[in-house]
Amino acid sequence: MDKKQDDLTQPTIVEDVSVEEMKEQETKLKRRGSLGIILSLFVLSAIIAILSPRFLTVSNLTNVLSQATVSAVISVGEFLAILTAGIDLSIGSILAISIMMLGIFAKNMAMNPLLAILLALAVGTLIGFFNGILLTKLRLPHPFISTMGTKMIGRGLALAVTAARPISGFANSITFLGGSSVGPIPASIILVAIVYAVMFVFMKHTATGRHIYAVGGNVEASRLSGINVHKVLLIVYSLSGFFAALAGLLLVGRVNAAYPLAGTDYETDAIAAVIIGGASFAGGVGKILNTIIGVLIIAVLRNGLNLLNVDSAYQTVAIGVVIILAVYLDVVRQKSSSVH
């Protein structure tokens, strides 16, 4: 809280005006964005419900939600990276190496389950931190390149640690997050709700959260106003790695196995969810809660097309179309708001 006040005293007058202006425009953008995307989810659900009698059943809706949980958690990290005008291509691989290490810790080394989970989360966070170091200390030009490198390293290591063999048969103490239910509600859904609630508060009500927006909006201005940009980026990429590992924990619970090909292409889905959720690739604009709607749109689309027995090749086409539409809507929105 002290920090927050420090920051408030620092900006110059010029920046004050532009920040105010930006904020006003941003809130306008965000409101429209939220409504549009929630509406899209409703319309999509409505269309699928009309076409398939099975969509709107309690069991299927629980199904869709629990299918979306892995993607929901991993997308939080991608959201943060994109918010800083960056990207994290390594999250799918971080997920894989984290869960393979979880398997090694918990099964092969028979560690205490809680310790194994914490260590696996630490593995993910460390690799994320490594991404941050590449970006800030080694000054690699863009995280697209550095995280692509990490992606390959991570995937290779995930295959190497067990010679590509999956590890299965975990104890309940490992799988409870992804595999158990609290009453009728899967624990994974509760975890996602907690993650998003915490991140919502973090982004909105902490200095670090606002700094992430600021760095994404304008790096130079952030630096001049006294924000430690390197620290912010290190936090962002570490968090991205952490959430990838956490998503992995959910996945292990869901399928009760750790396999080295896990998380292949998950970064693509995460980027899609973030963009469909209205975040700007240019950084600085985006809302954490819209990301979950983006995740749900993709999950509902996949589930609906499965129920309708549509070839998965066309499912991929459909998701591609949705991404392009979402970005186009964003362009239209920005145009109309800049006219005002």
Added chain:
Amino acid sequence: MKKRVVLLLVLVLVASGVVFAQGQKAASDQMEVAMVLKTLSSEYWQRVVNGAEDAAKELGVKLIKLGPPTEDAVEQQINMVQDALTANPAALVFSPSQPPTAVGVLNNAKAKGIPVILVDTPMEAGFTNYDTFIGTENYDAGVAGAKAMIDALGKSSGTAVVIEGAPGNPTTTTRADGAEDTLRKAGYTIVARQPGFSDRNTAYNVMQNVLQANKSVDIVFCSNDEMALGALQALQQANVKALVLGTDGNKTALESILEDGLFGTAAQKPEMMGYLGVVNAVKAANGEKIDIRIDSGVDIITKANAQAALDALQ
């Protein structure tokens, strides 16, 4: 104001969807069989689908077929099984991409009383109460393929290379085991056994690397046709004559055999797997007893019978 109208419209739409859905439920009483494969986007799996569709047509059942865009989209495959099960199908025909990941959903299927018919790839420990496994005896396919090449060469010693699929893939690994054991027993030296990840280009690179260390090779066994074609390309570019045999019996492999490229292929019978899959699914759904292991057979195809096999595909 406008927004509220739109929202209201959407709600009405959703509501009408529900009503429509309820009305539809009673409409169909045709038996429904769900089939979830590793992917639908390759020649091999399309052939499984073709066989399954033939059986579905013959028996008058509705076939729901699903499969992710690629074989490594493992979680998506599990999601597809879940989605298929929401329809309460009469039976599930399934081929696991990563067997351990499917234990949970298959147990759910059995708990709902839905028979589980495995095709192509068996489940490992953890799920043993499947109704049947229909597939090639992969070890036998490796043995038969290696034998055919040894017979054709007529030598009791030589050098051989074995290229398998992704490490950990039980299907391709078992085939390679069958071939390696047979070659060793016949007196051949295995100069390399390496993973080609079931991919043509990877196998091409593997073969190129092997040829750096070995000037000549007599026999190359590959756990699928794609890899065999990749290995063949590397051999041809290096001007090394060797017998190359793949597994699967895909169209491209048959064409290569006819053009004196590949020596042969240990053809699985994917159509037969799909066909037997649906036939036995219906049997199990009707409460008939079925065998726990059904062999879908292997054909060794060389130049002598490649044309016939190709005609049968078209």
